[in-house]
Amino acid sequence: MTLSLTDFPYNRLQVAATFQNRGDLSKAQAIYWEILFEEPNQFDALHLLGVTKCQETKYVEGVWFIRRALDQRPEEPLALNNLGLAMCELHRHDEAIVLFDRSLTIQPHNAQTWFNRANALVKQDRLQEAIESYDRTLSLSPDLPGALANMGAALMAVGDAAAALINLGAAELVRGDASPAIAFLRKAMEHGANRTFCLISIGKLLEELGDRGAARRTYIEAVESAPHLAEPRWALALSNLPNIPEDEAEILKSRADFKDSLDELLTWYATEGSAGVVENVDFATSPFYLAYQRLNNRELMSQFGDLRSLVMSKWFANAGLASVPDRQRDGPLRVGIVSAELYNHSVWQAIMRGWFKHIDRDRASLVAFHVGAKSDAETDFARANSDTFHFGERPLVEWARLIIDSRLDILIYPSVGMNITSSNLAALRLAPIQMATWGHPDTTGLPTIDYYVSAEAFEPHDAERAYREKLIRLPGIGVCYSPPPVVPVSPELHELGLDDGRTLILCPGAPFKYAPQDDAILSAIAQRAQNTQFVFFHSKNKSLMSNRLEARIRSVFASEGLDAERQVRFIPFQGRQTFLGLIDRADLCLDTIG
Numbered sequence: 080m081t082l083s084l085t086d087f088p089y090n091r092l093q094v095a096a097t098f099q100n101r102g103d104l105s106k107a108q109a110i111y112w113e114i115l116f117e118e119p120n121q122f123d124a125l126h127l128l129g130v131t132k133c134q135e136t137k138y139v140e141g142v143w144f145i146r147r148a149l150d151q152r153p154e155e156p157l158a159l160n161n162l163g164l165a166m167c168e169l170h171r172h173d174e175a176i177v178l179f180d181r182s183l184t185i186q187p188h189n190a191q192t193w194f195n196r197a198n199a200l201v202k203q204d205r206l207q208e209a210i211e212s213y214d215r216t217l218s219l220s221p222d223l224p225g226a227l228a229n230m231g232a233a234l235m236a237v238g239d240a241a242a243a244l245i246n247l248g249a250a251e252l253v254r255g256d257a258s259p260a261i262a263f264l265r266k267a268m269e270h271g272a273n274r275t276f277c278l279i280s281i282g283k284l285l286e287e288l289g290d291r292g293a294a295r296r297t298y299i300e301a302v303e304s305a306p307h308l309a310e311p312r313w314a315l316a317l318s319n320l321p322n323i324p325e326d327e328a329e330i331l332k333s334r335a336d337f338k339d340s341l342d343e344l345l346t347w348y349a350t351e352g353s354a355g356v357v358e359n360v361d362f363a364t365s366p367f368y369l370a371y372q373r374l375n376n377r378e379l380m381s382q383f384g385d386l387r388s389l390v391m392s393k394w395f396a397n398a399g400l401a402s403v404p405d406r407q408r409d410g411p412l413r414v415g416i417v418s419a420e421l422y423n424h425s426v427w428q429a430i431m432r433g434w435f436k437h438i439d440r441d442r443a444s445l446v447a448f449h450v451g452a453k454s455d456a457e458t459d460f461a462r463a464n465s466d467t468f469h470f471g472e473r474p475l476v477e478w479a480r481l482i483i484d485s486r487l488d489i490l491i492y493p494s495v496g497m498n499i500t501s502s503n504l505a506a507l508r509l510a511p512i513q514m515a516t517w518g519h520p521d522t523t524g525l526p527t528i529d530y531y532v533s534a535e536a537f538e539p540h541d542a543e544r545a546y547r548e549k550l551i552r553l554p555g556i557g558v559c560y561s562p563p564p565v566v567p568v569s570p571e572l573h574e575l576g577l578d579d580g581r582t583l584i585l586c587p588g589a590p591f592k593y594a595p596q597d598d599a600i601l602s603a604i605a606q607r608a609q610n611t612q613f614v615f616f617h618s619k620n621k622s623l624m625s626n627r628l629e630a631r632i633r634s635v636f637a638s639e640g641l642d643a644e645r646q647v648r649f650i651p652f653q654g655r656q657t658f659l660g661l662i663d664r665a666d667l668c669l670d671t672i673g
Contacts, residue, residue, distance in 0.1 A: 190220035380524030419451030433559030494518025
């Protein structure tokens with residue numbers, strides 16, 4: 080069953096839902112009954128009381144309460160989905176599918192509902208329809224637990240062994256185990272799967288394992304198997320950059336190698352690759368990890384930006400798109416925002432939400448282009464606070480045409496480098512003035528981005544030398560941030576393997592943000608305060624990466640004679656409530672340096 084605390088006001092319902100999420104169903108039910116005694120038709124109390132009954136496997140009772148809730152709000156997608164799940168438990172799969180379809184009519188981008196629908200279709204042996212629903216699920220949420228494995232099983236059942244093995248391999252990766260995933264991909268090649276695709280996928284897994292040498296050899300094999308394709312060459316160039324570098328020497332070597340690879344790639348695009356560059360650019364990822372090497376990336380990112388701009392200019396010419404119209408002088412400025420993070424994401428919460436909430440409507444109209452697949456209540460907020468809101472699956476050419484036809488004065492990209500579609504669009508000239516900001520904290524290196532919007536509090540006095548764009552420093556931190564209303568849940572430290580007798584230093588950054596040159600600072604703190612424990616988090620779906628960071632930090636601590644076993648802890652990725660509860664409990668939160 081699906082719960083979301085952000086759906087409720089901060090009141091008794093939220094307290095009850097907190098108990099429910101923690102598994103204390105009796106306390107949650109007592110509050111729901113208390114509310115229903117006062118207001119018998121209160122939707123949330125009826126709905127969530129029904130969910131608790133289903134959690135107790137009392138599905139008939141659960142169905143009764145959820146139906147009573149839907150009497151109040153017949154088109155509530157979450158309640159329709161939960162009623163469908165209850166019907167599945169009662170083996171009434173035909174009714175469940177109807178309910179899932181009703182929910183998806185209202186909320187078509189909900190990956191979990193598509194997944195539930197697919198599972199119900201499997202139970203009715205409607206396998207081809209199930210595969211289509213799994214495919215839709217994975218397009219919206221590639222890492223949704225169970226989706227890849229179930230898709231693989233359905234594909235195997237219809238006789239598509241190659242596709243089944245690829246999905247089963249991806250499912251292993253979601254569980255954090257790359258070695259079986261590689262084995263599945265090699266087996267898929269034996270069953271006729273696309274060799275180049277499989278080799279590139281294997282190369283990426285080898286990178287996750289930290290074996291960049293083997294990854295590069297695999298990419299070279301992919302280049303040799305398809306010399307006319309750009310994708311394996313692109314992957315080969317980016318594989319120079321480690322996600323968890325061992326030391327500063329590895330960083331410096333990787334940068335030199337990356338520069339040489341960009342030169343080779345540019346030469347290929349200018350000669351042999353000219354015929355193929357316009358066919359597909361959807362693979363063109365960015366050098367994401369470069370931003371966390373704590374060095375001036377202007378030269379390297381400008382080199383990469385020139386390459387992407389060359390590729391996209393050829394693509395643009397081949398697409399036959401119209402030129403950008405002249406800037407409009409009358410009326411409010413037309414400001415466009417292109418992002419894949421127009422939902423409850425850190426870039427949205429930290430940067431964009433304040434724009435949507437506080438923009439001066441007399442001076443500017445807001446046109447939003449949500450190029451991602453995820454949506455939630457924050458997406459609805461963005462839609463409600465936009466003059467025009469565009470969302471839905473579109474090929475790149477349609478996004479580009481839509482932006483041009485919007486006749487914008489200013490176009491803003493909050494996080495170039497985090498999403499392929501927005502990064503490719505940013506390499507085109509689609510508005511007279513184009514800006515980026517610090518959703519991804521590095522220069523874009525693109526000749527098509529005119530300004531980089533940062534803040535006085537973030538930038539040193541000579542920061543201009545790090546940006547290809549003209550730097551704009553807004554006052555203070557440059558944004559209007561409002562913390563979302565979430566109730567922290569204080570965890571039991573011993574259940575997370577933590578010692579509540581030690582000083583808790585919380586290190587909340589993603590694993591790739593910890594530079595090796597700063598490990599010595601952590602060990603120096605531990606030397607001076609030996610009753611501490613540094614608590615890091617494993618990646619949500621990439622524990623391979625965090626495992627390598629853990630090994631690196633433990634090695635540094637051990638080399639200084641510290642008790643790494645007691646002073647360094649890596650715990651599983653936590654949901655927002657527990658994460659905030661840990662922050663409340665911590666003695667110190669230590670941000671990444673730089």
